[in-house]
Amino acid sequence: MxxxxxxxxxxxxxxxxxxxxxxxxxxxxxxxxxxxxxxxxxxxxxxxxxxxxxxxxxxxxxxxxxxxxxxxxxxxxxxxxxxxxxxxxxxxxxxxxxxxxxxxxxxxxxxxxxxxxxxxQKDKELSVSPPHPSPTSKWFTAKSAKKVPASSVTSIVDGLKRLYLQKLKPLEVTYHYNDFVSPLLTNSDFDAKPMVLLLGQYSTGKTTFIKHMLKSSYPGAHIGPEPTTDRFVVVMSGPDERSIPGNTIAVQADMPFSGLTTFGTSFLSKFECSQMPHPLLEHITFVDSPGVLSGEKQRTHRQYDFTGVTSWFAAKCDLILLLFDPHKLDVSDEFKRVISSLRGHDDKIRVVLNKADQVDTQQLMRIYGALMWSLGKVLNVPEVMRVYIGSFNDKTINDSLSGPLGNELFQKEQDDLLSDLKDIPKKACDRKINEFVKRARAAKIHAYIISHLKKQMPAMIGKAKAQQKLIDNLDTEFVKIQKEFHLPPGDFPNVEHFKETLSGYNIDKFEKLNKKMIQTVDDMLAYDVPNLLKTFRNPYG
The missing domain is CATH 1.10.238.10 (EF-hand)
Incomplete structure (x- = not known):
């Protein structure tokens, strides 16, 4: 493969x-x-x-x-x-x-x-222009992003950076979007290579899948029947083979992982970056994750917000693979929380039923049905999710169980999954535009929520009591906002998570609704983004 x-x-x-x-x-x-x-x-x-x-x-x-x-x-x-x-x-x-x-x-x-x-140029020696550090990196450190000239934009991604700094970021900063939803974007977030996130219970073949794609091992890779990957490992391109600790990688300006610092040292000690020179990694970055806990192990709580971290990676990734083992189809409580945290990223999710050559054809049919039933209860969506069936490792397929029909099926399924992976770099720019538009809409809704809560606060006395009442009845306030501004309920954030963050703020200190900022973002989505795509489309039509 x-x-x-x-x-x-x-x-x-x-x-x-x-x-x-x-x-x-x-x-x-x-x-x-x-x-x-x-x-x-x-x-x-x-x-x-x-x-x-x-x-x-x-x-x-x-x-x-x-x-x-x-x-x-x-x-x-x-x-x-x-x-x-x-x-x-x-x-x-x-x-x-x-x-x-x-x-x-x-x-x-x-x-x-x-x-x-x-x-x-008699005195000058011709040589190909080396890859320049992106001049746009200076935009994010400049005192005033409004001084960025349109002439300095030479690609779609550059244009998105300029729009973010000049039109979207001011809205996010004003209404504390970075504290409630997602950290402010940096230059490296825009320039990052496409990422593939692998999630699943322990020993479902996540690390083996990455090794199978690379045709080789990578620094820090451990494989075994017991939980071997106890940390999040980002496998990316680098000049030599080495592992970089999480605290180091999170503060590097040229890496898109600065937002992970919000999860604290407990998480960063369970995070590392594995670098190696590899042609595939020049186009795709893989994110290996610790096995999701099940059974008795769920009683041992992690020292960091595991669900929050998976949600952060899900927002950054271009593809999310949920791996299952034919012998581990149960969806544990932690796995349910993880899958729920992927809400809003349904288009990125693919399910992989791995190690399928370990069961015969009849068992495989039953297992497939059981998996779809289990996922249906967790995802709560009428659409059937795409499931790839195969054995993604370097071992020879077990013919005695799968038979010729199984071999043919596995090959077709692997080809389909490969086709999905091949499309990732080609669709990377389109995905960035899509995520940018999603973020802009989410920031608008967040501004409506914050300004609405501010509006409900009394002018003089009883502020503490009014704030607590707003937090307790936040779901009701969400419904009011949806009706007032004609907003879809599915675009609103998780109520419980929002309550938790909101309790640490003084609502009275929030800003009132700035209609000019909202209009700026609306105009950006209606005119600036389409014009950007038009400017950098195929020059021949």
């Missing part, structure tokens, strides 16, 4: 040097990003049709970020070359022999332009 997400660039060193020279010329502002406007000028020299160039851009910019890095630029050039040779430009070319042997395309007039540039 192989997960080849991005084709490996196999062009010769000679061609690579030529492409470096071309990239440096095409990237007019030298920021390491070949944008749509730059592409229109540069690709015109290929004399391909607009429709062909549209396909070239769509395939090369597979993540839909609105620009090409050097690697994607090389892929685009190889596609242009094949287009000039008469090939139909499709995704299938990426894995073809023709792609591996493609020569540089003919670009009319490029040699003359390069000669002119060389004359101007």
């Amino acid at each position: 192989e997960l080849d997400i991005v084709p490996f660039d196999s062009c010769s060193k000679e061609y690579q040097n030529l492409y470096e020279e071309w990239f440096n010329y095409a990237d007019a502002d030298g920021d390491g990003r070949f944008t749509g406007n730059e592409a229109i000028k540069f690709f015109a020299m290929s004399n391909l049709s607009r429709q062909e160039l549209k396909q070239v851009w769509a395939i090369a910019d597979s993540k839909r970020e609105g620009y090409l890095g050097f690697k994607e630029f090389v892929i685009a050039m190889q596609l242009v070359s094949l287009g000039q040779c008469g090939y139909s430009i499709t995704h299938d070319l990426l894995t073809s022999d023709a792609m591996r042997h493609a020569k540089p395309p003919i670009m009319d007039g490029l040699d003359v332009l390069l000669t002119k540039k060389k004359r101007k």
Whole structure:
């Protein structure tokens, strides 16, 4: 089972040097990003049709970020070359022999332009622009984010950062959104690679699944029939193999884990980052979790908010895999709380019935039915959740139990799951837009709640009594807000969790409703986000 997400660039060193020279010329502002406007000028020299160039851009910019890095630029050039040779430009070319042997395309007039540039840069040595630290990182430390010019936005993610700092963050800060719902976003939150979260009881094969995907072990991986993973482990790309303690990783500005500091030292001591160089980890980050407790073990309470941590990761992740073992189908109380904490992220959840080759076909049918029944009681949704059946490890499938029918089923299911995983990097930018819009709507509702509670407080006496009454009847107040502003009940936060946080605040000190801020966020969702997507769509339509 192989997960080849991005084709490996196999062009010769000679061609690579030529492409470096071309990239440096095409990237007019030298920021390491070949944008749509730059592409229109540069690709015109290929004399391909607009429709062909549209396909070239769509395939090369597979993540839909609105620009090409050097690697994607090389892929685009190889596609242009094949287009000039008469090939139909499709995704299938990426894995073809023709792609591996493609020569540089003919670009009319490029040699003359390069000669002119060389004359101007006689004393300068051409080299590909190294990956720059994102200039947008300075936006989050600047005294005034309002000074960020629109011209400095060169991708969809940059645009989201600018919109967040200028229009959404002021609303979040004013109404304490970061204390009640989610920490304020940082530059690294926007730039983070897509993440896959694995949840399940102990010994359901979470760590083995990650090793199976990587085709190798990783620092800190332990496997056994007993609970072996006693901490949250983030498996991500790095220059060498090493484990970084949680307290260290949480304070690194270039890592998207600063929000975990709110769970305290007890959690951070049970959190670590495992880094290693691996082609798959350049595109996806895996999050392994401790086994969910069941039976007698549930009586031993964890020293940190396990459900809160899973909820935090669920909001950040692009895909959530719930792993089950055919012999461990019971959904414990802790597992119920964990699944409930995933509310609002249903579109990310996939269920994996692992180790399915340990039972015969008849038993597997019964187990599948029992699993769906158990999940139906916990999830309380009419839709049937997607369940992948297989044996995700490096061992040979047990033919004596599963039989030829089982083998065929497992292979198809694994292919389907692989297809889901392959789509993660391609959909990463779309997911960021989706999460940004969800956050903006949640921040608006939070502002309505906070301002409504403030409005109910008396002007002079009896404030403490009025506050306690509001907290006790918070569910009733939620209904009032829903009716007043015509808001869907499903978008409101968990009442009990909100009560718990609210009890530590003085409601009288909250801000009144700022209609101008609300209107700014409404305009952002109605006009700014669509315009951003329009600006960085395929330059050829």
